[in-house]
Amino acid sequence: MCPGCGAPTALRQAFMGIDAPVVVVGATGCLEVSTTVYPYSAWRTPFMHVAFENAGAAVSGVEAAYKAMKNKGNFKENIKFVAFGGDGGTYDIGLQSLSGALERGHDFTYICYNNQGYMNTGAQRSSATPQNASATTSPAGSVLPGKLQRAKNLTEIVAAHNIPYVAQTSLHNPMDLIMKVKRAVETPGPAFVNILVPCPLFWRIDQGDQVKLCKLAVDSKFWPVYEVENGVYSLSYTPKSEVPVEEFLKAQGRYAHLFKKGKERPDIVEHAQKEIDAEWEKLKGKCEK
Amino acid sequence: MAKTLEMLVNTLARNVEKHKEMTSGNLAFAEAMRQINPDVVAAYPITPSTEIPMRFAEFVADGQVDTEYVAVESEHSAITACVGASVSGGRVMTASSANGVGLMHEVFPIAAAFRAPIVFGLVNRSLGAPVNIHCDHSDSMPERDSGWVQIYCEDAQEVYDTALLSVRLAEHKDVLTPVFVCQDGFITSHCYEAVEMLSDEAVKEFVGERTPHYPLLDVDNPVSYGSFVMSEHYFEIKRNQMEGMFNVPRVYDEVSKELAAYTGREYPMLDCYRTEDAEYVVVIMSSAAGVVKDVVDDLRNRGIKAGCLRVRMFRPFPREAVKDALAGKKGVAVLDRSASIGGTAPIASEVKSALYDLSEKVPVQEYIFGLGGRDFFPKDAEMVFEMLEENDYTSDARFIGLLEGDK
Amino acid sequence: MSKPKSWRDIPPATIAWGATAREVETGLWRSMRPVLDRKKCVSCLKCWLQCPDASILTDEDGKVTAVNLFFCKGCGICAEVCPVKAISMHPESDFANDTEKHGENPGNVGEYIGS
Numbered sequence: 001m002c003p004g005c006g007a008p009t010a011l012r013q014a015f016m017g018i019d020a021p022v023v024v025v026g027a028t029g030c031l032e033v034s035t036t037v038y039p040y041s042a043w044r045t046p047f048m049h050v051a052f053e054n055a056g057a058a059v060s061g062v063e064a065a066y067k068a069m070k071n072k073g074n075f076k077e078n079i080k081f082v083a084f085g086g087d088g089g090t091y092d093i094g095l096q097s098l099s100g101a102l103e104r105g106h107d108f109t110y111i112c113y114n115n116q117g118y119m120n121t122g123a124q125r126s127s128a129t130p131q132n133a134s135a136t137t138s139p140a141g142s143v144l145p146g147k148l149q150r151a152k153n154l155t156e157i158v159a160a161h162n163i164p165y166v167a168q169t170s171l172h173n174p175m176d177l178i179m180k181v182k183r184a185v186e187t188p189g190p191a192f193v194n195i196l197v198p199c200p201l202f203w204r205i206d207q208g209d210q211v212k213l214c215k216l217a218v219d220s221k222f223w224p225v226y227e228v229e230n231g232v233y234s235l236s237y238t239p240k241s242e243v244p245v246e247e248f249l250k251a252q253g254r255y256a257h258l259f260k261k262g263k264e265r266p267d268i269v270e271h272a273q274k275e276i277d278a279e280w281e282k283l284k285g286k287c288e289k
Numbered sequence: 290m291a292k293t294l295e296m297l298v299n300t301l302a303r304n305v306e307k308h309k310e311m312t313s314g315n316l317a318f319a320e321a322m323r324q325i326n327p328d329v330v331a332a333y334p335i336t337p338s339t340e341i342p343m344r345f346a347e348f349v350a351d352g353q354v355d356t357e358y359v360a361v362e363s364e365h366s367a368i369t370a371c372v373g374a375s376v377s378g379g380r381v382m383t384a385s386s387a388n389g390v391g392l393m394h395e396v397f398p399i400a401a402a403f404r405a406p407i408v409f410g411l412v413n414r415s416l417g418a419p420v421n422i423h424c425d426h427s428d429s430m431p432e433r434d435s436g437w438v439q440i441y442c443e444d445a446q447e448v449y450d451t452a453l454l455s456v457r458l459a460e461h462k463d464v465l466t467p468v469f470v471c472q473d474g475f476i477t478s479h480c481y482e483a484v485e486m487l488s489d490e491a492v493k494e495f496v497g498e499r500t501p502h503y504p505l506l507d508v509d510n511p512v513s514y515g516s517f518v519m520s521e522h523y524f525e526i527k528r529n530q531m532e533g534m535f536n537v538p539r540v541y542d543e544v545s546k547e548l549a550a551y552t553g554r555e556y557p558m559l560d561c562y563r564t565e566d567a568e569y570v571v572v573i574m575s576s577a578a579g580v581v582k583d584v585v586d587d588l589r590n591r592g593i594k595a596g597c598l599r600v601r602m603f604r605p606f607p608r609e610a611v612k613d614a615l616a617g618k619k620g621v622a623v624l625d626r627s628a629s630i631g632g633t634a635p636i637a638s639e640v641k642s643a644l645y646d647l648s649e650k651v652p653v654q655e656y657i658f659g660l661g662g663r664d665f666f667p668k669d670a671e672m673v674f675e676m677l678e679e680n681d682y683t684s685d686a687r688f689i690g691l692l693e694g695d696k
Numbered sequence: 697m698s699k700p701k702s703w704r705d706i707p708p709a710t711i712a713w714g715a716t717a718r719e720v721e722t723g724l725w726r727s728m729r730p731v732l733d734r735k736k737c738v739s740c741l742k743c744w745l746q747c748p749d750a751s752i753l754t755d756e757d758g759k760v761t762a763v764n765l766f767f768c769k770g771c772g773i774c775a776e777v778c779p780v781k782a783i784s785m786h787p788e789s790d791f792a793n794d795t796e797k798h799g800e801n802p803g804n805v806g807e808y809i810g811s
Contacts, residue, residue, distance in 0.1 A: 376709075402709070402710050403709050403710060404708055404709040405709075465708070465709070502708065502709070503707075503708070503709060503711055510714075511713075511714030511715070512711040512712065512713060512714060513711060513712045513713075513714060514709065514710055514711055515710055516710060516711075516712050518710070521699065522699075522706070524703075525700065525702070525703035525706045526703075526706055526710055528703035529703045529704070529706045529708060530708075530709075
């Protein structure tokens with residue numbers, strides 16, 4: 001992985017929360033590629049990568065085989081199953097496969113390391129890319145201010161599958177991430193954890209700034225940290241002093257076009273703030289029910 | 290004759306319990322699946338193979354199998370789940386057709402490279418567009434270079450026997466390669482015929498248990514599947530994979546002999562019907578071979594030395610056996626039920642290539658027939674033999690049963 | 697694994713053996729080097745938790761002892777998250793004549809995984 005990438009940190013912390021033998025399935029992406037550069041493998045656990053759009057189906061098959069063979073008495077130990085993908089392999093090309101696996105109720109945890117774009121192919125936009133971010137297939141130009149569309153809310157889409165455990169977190173607080181993955185893995189049935197991780201190349205931030213950016217993301221309410229356990233919503237973190245989203249945007253080169261001298265777009269920043277506030281209220285409403 | 294007798298004696302000696310049932314190609318395959326009792330079946334319905342997962346789901350619902358049945362949301366996920374389950378060490382089966390097979394295309398070479406011994410009931414149907422539910426081989430032929438074994442069956446009995454045999458073939462340590470058991474959509478899959486089946490005990494004894502190699506679920510000896518490989522190793526990994534396919538003829542011979550000891554039926558890779566002394570031979574696959582064989586008998590009664598060569602094993606292609614069977618013939622016609630648009634049809638190109646080494650040239654005519662389930666009649670086969678006798682050849686493919694107006 | 701001489705020596709089915717990447721030195725990419733001041737360090741383990749490359753070494757008591765430069769790519773996250781400024785980043789060129797080894801032993805990749 002590139003120096004300062006948030007993805008390996010997210011997975012390292014995630015596995016700190018797992019205290020059982022685990023089998024890992026990865027969707028194509030930066031993390032999958034860079035951890036399995038042949039003839040080496042960084043995985044001390046069994047690991048399988050099939051393709052880009054099918055981590056959900058692949059882990060389904062592995063879990064089904066385990067169940068069948070365990071019923072025959074082939075296994076004494078309880079094995080846990082974790083699938084991971086970036087936002088490309090999760091929000092976009094792999095969504096159908098993930099949805100199928102969630103609906104069928106396989107006992108596995110899906111971890112999305114969400115850096116909000118296609119990084120393995122070079123910073124293209126995904127459906128997780130926020131509005132107005134400049135990506136290589138939605139570049140900011142003299143007419144267009146980066147990506148025109150809003151990001152898909154995948155965590156809510158997953159929650160709509162009525163699976164036992166869904167959570168959203170980031171690298172702002174390792175204990176939050178570790179405990180969420182622990183809960184996800186220990187919950188029987190499907191579980192999903194969406195982790196916001198900065199990509200220094202795409203976000204155009206300093207290599208050392210991933211934790212700082214994650215803190216800005218949660219303190220500005222840009223990335224709410226919450227969980228849904230058996231349909232019950234709860235906020236895991238409420239910023240003590242809220243930070244305007246402008247600070248989060250300003251800290252990243254992918255929004256630099258909004259703050260360019262003489263071409264500032266306060267209207268866009270203001271609009272972004274309004275939307276974030278509205279989304280936060282909506283989420284708070286769900287948590288209070 | 291002596292061989293048949295020997296098999297018969299062996300069969301009687303084993304005293305295998307058998308019974309006959311009126312059934313179809315689909316249901317015969319599903320019944321074989323029940324008897325095999327695989328660990329995982331992941332499948333998605335598509336005409337004309339739908340009956341296979343449907344019937345199997347009934348077996349699951351009635352507790353007749355121990356299988357984890359994964360009712361996936363697409364064919365892509367079906368084959369992916371099969372790969373995951375097979376790599377985990379489970380015995381895995383599935384079925385599909387046409388565009389379902391097309392959607393799986395990406396994952397077939399991955400299954401083969403992972404040496405995942407999946408047994409796949411492929412019920413041949415034309416590939417859209419336009420949408421057509423009837424038989425041709427345009428779905429399985431694009432997969433001929435995917436690294437899977439391809440066996441094409443003539444009737445439901447052969448489908449049943451091949452399903453059993455393929456489990457042993459695919460899982461053999463020297464093969465470890467997935468297998469397509471192909472049958473003609475509707476013609477074989479839906480027509481009822483008498484099929485002789487083994488007892489559950491005999492099937493259990495024959496298929497045995499799978500011994501997986503490097504199973505993913507071995508948490509004490511972790512391995513990684515599907516790495517990112519640069520040019521320095523990729524070529525060697527692919528060559529290593531090919532060895533499994535190259536071992537198929539030897540293992541196939543062993544396993545089919547072993548199965549014949551139970552069933553009394555043995556299927557060679559090539560079905561040579563009256564070809565030995567034939568002057569004119571039609572090469573064909575799957576159910577349409579029955580029509581050609583019938584016509585061969587008629588022509589023989591009229592003193593014409595006709596023969597039918599049915600290619601049962603298409604991958605690996607039995608090149609030497611085809612060469613030996615066709616050497617010295619006056620004329621050969623190859624009938625393909627799919628086209629390679631802009632190139633030579635699949636079987637024709639294989640046959641022509643197999644005959645290239647012969648010092649004496651054997652003329653070959655390429656025909657395309659039966660696309661989208663267009664019927665293939667005895668008169669069509671007669672016409673083909675007549676043209677061979679008349680030494681009438683063209684360099685392009687000819688079409689059988691196609692409306693061509695006044696040519 | 698050394699490069700096999702023949703395709704026959706390649707493991708089957710695309711497999712690679714687990715945890716073999718611990719032999720791969722990723723520290724070669726580093727342009728900035730973290731230097732730990734053990735007198736300042738309070739072993740809060742924030743750096744250990746946030747290091748993308750599992751390069752913060754600890755002893756049996758959970759005290760931070762060094763940075764494993766065999767893997768460290770020099771991103772500087774450890775220095776950023778350190779609450780007592782015990783880690784500082786320095787250009788690699790400062791160490792051009794340095795002969796001292798800095799924990800250049802392969803660590804245990806994924807040591808928190810599984811049992």
